Amino acid sequence: MTDAKPSLATTLRRIGALTAPYFRSEEKWQARGLLAAIVLLNLGAVYMLVQINEWYRVFYDALQNRDQVVFWQQIGRFCWLALIYIVVMVYKFYLTQLLQLRWRVWMTDHYVGRWLADKAFYRLELARYTAGSDDLPDNPDQRIQEDLNLFTTYTVTLSMGILNAAVTLVSFVGILWTLSGSLTVPLPGGGTWEIAGYMVWAAVLYCVAGSAIAHWIGKPQVRLNFQQQMLEANFRHYMIRIREYSEAIALDGGERAERPQLDLRFTEVMNNYLRLIRNQKSLTWFSSFFGQAAIIFPLIVAAPRYFSGAIQLGQLMQINSAFGRVQESLSWLVDNYMSLAVWKATTDRLSGFEHSLAAQSGRREGFEATTAPGAIDARGIAIDLPGGRRLLDRTTLHVAPGDTVLVHGPSGSGKSSLFRTLAGIWPHARGRVALPADTMFIPQQPYFPDGRLRDALAYPEPAGQYGDEALRQALEDALLPHLADQLDREDAWGQKLSGGERQRLAVARVLLKRPAWLLADEATSALDEEAEATIYQRLVEAVRRAGGGLVSIAHRRTLGAHHQRRWTLRPEPEGSAAAYRVEVS
Known part of the structure; x- marks a missing residue:
């Protein structure tokens, strides 16, 4: 029914297929309006970060020059910049949550309707016990209640995160290129090699290496998250079955037989979860090291120009801030790998559910x-x-x-x-x-x-x-x-x-x-x-x-x-x- 290891293009197509119906539905104008507002607020947040980055240069130069007038002017300017940035971030958060809520309501109504239509709920449950039908969706209740919530949440937050990272990168890479100047590197046979915008290249190399390592460490999380959701749902479903047939089980003294079954399913849940947290531990080791190193890395790279007198303290702090923004943008994959793994697993589960609903609906041939x-x-x-x-x-x-x-x-x-x-x-x-x-x-x-x-x-x-x-x-x-x-x-x-x-x-x-x-x-x-x-x-x-x-x-x-x-x-x-x-x- 679904690919064992779908490619990135396949995953993106599935996300698009699950996303498009809402933005073409009867609520499309409200949905598109909210999305447009969130995009504008993200752009506004990046613009405010650019202004704050410029503030770093003026403020720290004033400190270095002991210029009290400019110092207090910049304190006042920072208050206004911070206030505007806070307002933008608050409304970005509020509208993002509102879009997620409205989208989840619509998708839940849409999928509940399709699940109940044409007796699909009955046919799906019947088909799951047919020989050769192991790929049919388990626990439709979980896919509607939990997976839809995860999908709408991660689709909005991660897609806006990608947009924010791209806009931040475009906005700050030019600033960093201009501020970093050129680095002259002596060559072994004599002569020199001048690297223009060397801080940009340093950020690119730092983040590409970090992203590659993070992907190598965290790749198993996609499979482990998919299995975790399935095993959790199976454990919950088995307990519901015991509750439904409580009288029959009690009369048979079946609790002695049911306990090992529950223990087996819970053990599977915990074993998979243990594998997941072990992988997350490895990824956390790396991402924590990567994030802490990013604090001092730009200062180390820019220090020679500062101590040579080529730049002042304000420019050094501005370089540090710009490098941090570029590094955060390029390191978005590292910082969000766990969330991306959950997003992909949820997308695969919902795509399978969608495929099965489509197969069960409509007239039966013959x-x-x-x-x-x-x-x-x-x-x-x-x-x-x-x-x-x-x-x-x-x-x-x-x-x-x-x-x-x-x-x-x-x-x-x-x-x-x-x-x-x-x-x-x-x-x-x-x-x-x-x-x-x-x-x-x-x-x-x-x-x-x-x-x-x-x-x-x-x-x-x-x-x-x-x-x-x-x-x-x-x-x-x-x-x-x-x-x-x-x-x-x-x-x-x-x-x-x-x-x-x-x-x-x-x-x-x-x-x-x-x-x-x-x-x-x-x-x-x-x-x-x-x-x-x-x-x-x-x-x-x-x-x-x-x-x-x-x-x-x-x-x-x-x-x-x-x-x-x-x-x-x-x-x-x-x-x-x-x-x-x-x-x-």
Whole structure:
């Protein structure tokens, strides 16, 4: 999906592809305006540094000459220069943070929308467990929550840093060239070699050597940062899984098995982090030495001209200041290598996420899901497992108004895959499925959001669409009378309720909304036979009153009494195109 070691050009293209949508979006004028203001403030900050550099010469010459009048004049001038510089820096910081905030809000909204659109969140999670799909993005939640924040932060700060370094270099290299004069170097065979602007060449050599060494030391950080984000997310994801399945794990005494798994993942996090900080330590050793040496290096190089009387103290300090600015500009890579490593790793992760979202969105080739009134109609459908094994081939099914159909067959025959295909969410299906608009589904594991019971019951619609009496009646009809007076109670209903109560709450949701067509996958497997019979009698009556039909997947033979027709999945002979066929009776 992505290059193992993408080139600089590839990384820049990825950054551009991730950046461009925001600056072309409906917020483009605000975004471009903020960016332009930040650029102007960066240019203003460099201009103020040039003025302060000139101030060094006048101020220190006044000290050397013991000129008290000029000294106090320059103190006053410095106060004004410092005040203007502070204002520029404060607003540069504020507008930079504001741009990062607005950009992150937009990108989060953009990616959350795309992740939820076209069932991409479901297909991505399903595809991750497909053989040969190890390159699909892990932990989309982390990429949206953390990586987007890092990307917007580093893109703005580092790109402005590059701009600031370039403008500072252009502004101060001329000053340094003029101030440094020429250096005469005696040659071994007699004669001399005059080096014009020698301080500029000294700065270039100093920084090129430093940048090369920093790149050599810090290069592993790109890979290590990428792995660190992935391993941290995996560790967090595993703990979330334990929380979600806490009851099952507790009943199995699974904490003894889960602890080694958590320890293993945390050990991987710490081992990679240890490798990262060791590399950062090496880079910090060098960058600290490099930065401290830069303080005295220009003074050493310029000292001969000062002691010869060619320049005064003011010019020496001005040279030192200008050299420092040129050195900072040329050493930008050294000073920001760790940040660049995080930026690149984050860009690679988001590019992979973007690629996967693009691959999952849109129509699926060979499959068509449409809305049609009056019946459930599936024509020529073929269903595969993620690994490629075909379960059903060229199957045509029809459910007319008033029909109640029971789907049964051996475990692994594809009953749930058929259910997902009829729902239009199974990505490994071909053919055409037409469903009435007024259709609901009850999966094996219904979802209930944390919060008020009324919100869990009305999900995914707003609870305000239904009156309290309708909500209570739905709970009564689903054999949950003890919850009828708890509509405003907030709780984690998916964890709080028993398996049977969760299934009855899912049924209550159906009875509340009264769809004409219903597809249920093991919707009452946790109920006793008496409760199941009552629930199914009410479901059948509800869909028939609405002029629709019911399709149920179940193993219990007792449900046959509530269904007129059967779809039985039978094994096909060995060598057939599919593993099973559907017998309609």
